Amino acid sequence: MITAFALCVFLLAGVVKGVVGMGLPTIAIGLLVLAMTPVEASALLLIPSMVTNLWQxxxxxxxxxxxxxLWSMMVALFIGVLLTSQWLVGSGSGWIPAVLGTILILYGLLGLSAVRFSVxxxxxxxxxxxxxxxxxxVTGLTGVFAIPAVPYLQALGLRKEDLIQALGLSFTVATVALGVGxxxxxxxxxxxxxxxxxxLVPALLGMWLGQWVRSRLSETLFRRVFFLGLIALGAHSLFRAIG
Known part of the structure; x- marks a missing residue:
């Protein structure tokens, strides 16, 4: 039952990553912790995340x-993961889902807002x-790589393809660091x-499907649905942890 659920999760996460260039760990961890511990979910994510991010x-x-x-950012990211990953390993459910839920909500609200930063x-x-x-x-605590790296990289004013690659670089380093931690x-x-x-199989299939969808669907509409979904998922994780 859990195996079928995990396959569906990685297929969905791959589709999201194929469309918007990110979201595989965010979606995968956010859903997998409904059926397993955060460290189990993070361990399951390592190989699919590494391969898809290197490809990106x-x-x-x-x-x-x-x-x-971006080398200084990547070195600091690696160190930060190593400092906090012990809490991810040492915790079962505890307070980590609450932190994860809060991050997902903040990330979703930021994505929906008209606020744009520049550096x-x-x-x-x-x-x-x-x-x-x-x-x-944040990555070491939750297994999610998005905050604040994604908003910051967007604020650097990178061209579209450079931004997609920068996200791939950041996520690759975070995945390696999380594995080491x-x-x-x-x-x-x-x-x-x-x-x-x-x-890895459903993740790659999902990426291919996501790229197909991206060529036929308004990315603006998809991103809006994506960020609304993150808010809903984050609220579920947060209230489940504190309830």
Whole structure:
């Protein structure tokens, strides 16, 4: 039963990632914690997340230029994950679903709002490692990579393809760091490589379907539905944790 549920989750998460370039860990973790612990969900996510993010990173024209520009953010992100991943490994349900729910709600509200931020070129050197570190702390606690990395990368004013690649870079580093953190704190006993590889199949199929949908559906409409869905999912996770 859980296996069928997980396959459907990764198919859905892959579709979302195929359309908007992100959302696989957010959707997958948010739904999987309804049936398993956060560390089990994060372990199951490792291989699908790594493969799909590497594909996203290297599919575009300038991955190495982005690595040079964002290296300080990525290093800080890695460190942040290692500092907090012990709580993800050490917790069952506890307060982590409440944190995750709050993050999903905030992320959804931000996505629906008309608020757009921009970062002045002179501030990027200082802000990049700060945003990376905070993202790492959040990732280590929840297994979700989105906040505040996604809004920050959007605020840098990157071109569309560069933004998609930058998201792929950030998510790749976060996935590696999360894997290392789970391993350092003894959580890899939760990882079954066979099952994680199995989840790669629906994730890749979902990405392909998402790319097909993106060519035929208004992305603006889909993003609106996506962010409303995140708010609903976050509220469910939050109220389930505090109830």
């Amino acid at each position: 990173l290297f599919a575009g024209p300038s991955p190495w230029a982005l690595c040079q520009r 002045a070129p002179g501030k990027e050197t200082v802000l990049s490692p700060v945003m990376g570190f905070v993202t790492g702390l 789970i391993w350092l704190h003894g959580g890899l006993q939760q990882l079954d490589p066979l099952w994680s590889c199995l989840m």
